[in-house]
Amino acid sequence: MIRTRFAPSPTGYLHIGGVRTALFNWLLAKQSGGQFILRIDDTDAGRNVDAALQPILDGFKWLGMDWDEGPEVGGPHGPYYQSQRIEIHKAAVAELLASGHAYRDYARPEELQAEREAAEKRGERFFYDRRWMAADDAAASAMEAEGRQATIRLKMPREGNCVIEDLVRGTVTVAWETEQDHVIARTDGSPLYHLASVIDDHAFGITHVVRAEEHLPNTPRQIFILESLGYPRPQYAHLPYVAEPGGTAKLSKRKLSKYLKNKGFADLLAHGQRIAQRCQIETSEDTFNPVIVDFYREIGFCADALLNYLLLLGWSLDGAREKFTVPEMIELFTLQRVTKSPASFDPQKLLAFQSDHFAGLSDADRLAAVAPFAIGAGLVQSADEPVLASVVAAAGDRLKVAGDIIDFDYCFQDPIEYEAKAFQKRIVKPDDAIGLLQGFRDVVSAAESFDAAAAEKLLKDYCESAEIQIGQIIHAVRVAVTGTAAGFGVFDTLAILGKQRVIERIENAVKKAADA
């Protein structure tokens, strides 16, 4: 039975790299009928944990990555908040102390710092010589009499190798002598992360520790802890990190200004900002950006498309197939095919996946996805308004994300804005444009029915009677009734707008051209 976990700290946001790690954990558990556990690493005494955790849980829910044990759902191994497990961690510390695998250390931070700097000055690496280690209770009392306080340190081995069999990296060997005597409990007795993590993984019955590679250097000390306690080793799999767009450094949420130099990243952010602004979506500068999962939910990405893209960031089936449904991901994912080198986050490819995925949905599904944005932007009052369905159907794959409905705002409301360049080129500049538009307006006024087919016939008949090619007028019509040079079919557009609006807009355009 495979049991995996993801252990977010309650920071208030879900990082894209974190999601990728969580996804691999989730997939691994799901494919074997195992469990995926969410443990909250809140030992940092973070204030307002609940508020900071909510966006993360919401992110998981949106993505459809359900957890079998953890916050909200509970489970047989709780509590799932690390801060509530301190007594368990302390007991482990005591056990380590009693068995001689750890010791009380009375060094003061300044003293250690001074030694560290001195070693650095000499060009040597700092190596703690256990100078303030309390060999026995008497020594401890003596140092406490001096006003010193003890941290608990691991008494790490100083010879031999720590050999890690990693499921993605193969065999990794680290000489024990390169390891420090890591602190596992502060002077106030509170246990540190690495200790807590090992204890909890064991308590939760985690069989596979799948995490980002920055944890690889921490693994020897964790192995020392668990072996000292007589725990079995879990299987380890260290994933390459997700790198910044166009770069090789680890993707971080704090380097936005740097990523903005990447065109794909900047474009995607701008795309999102435009949608957020039009749809009255409240955004915080902190979390509304392509490094954070919220961003995608808020502008109308499909969760499955994001998952599919993330799946390919460091994993491939065969180098040819790229599109996977979630059930297929679960079935086909293997750690064996995880890449060893970091994968750079490519916003353009993500958008391409989303665009493709969205185009593949039914009109009904796309309508449902688009509706909240149309309502938010004030385009319609409710999802039931027929015009919305018409626009969604006509727009087809021009909608890449649900929020893109705002691009067709001219289908819903007046007045419209005319793009200066298009207006000039299609209406002002051609000598005959105004006359033709007026003529077409008259034809429209006389029309009895006005669906797309009728509109097409109307325009074509008009061209015939005026003895012109359709190309001579159709651009002017489009610009006159939409204000823009690009969009879906003109006949669909005319039908959606309706006879009255078409007439009004043509008249407005003619007047505007005359004023110009």
Place this chain on the structure above:
RNA sequence: GGCCCCUUCGUCUAGCGGUCUAGGACACUGCCCUUUCACGGCGGCAACACGGGUUCGAGUCCCGUAGGGGUCACCA
């Protein structure tokens, strides 16, 4: 700096000694389709970091060099 990891087109990757004049996808780009835009179709550009080995034969195995990255807290 120590330790550890990584290295195929701009990016994600396929490749597990010969089928590689290195394949697919995104991006870019040419043409076609077309009333615009988008889609689609057909093309194009573009990579094995370098140097030594091993081998009849190396992108594929070994060693070295270079480069990149991660990590070195009484953070998680």
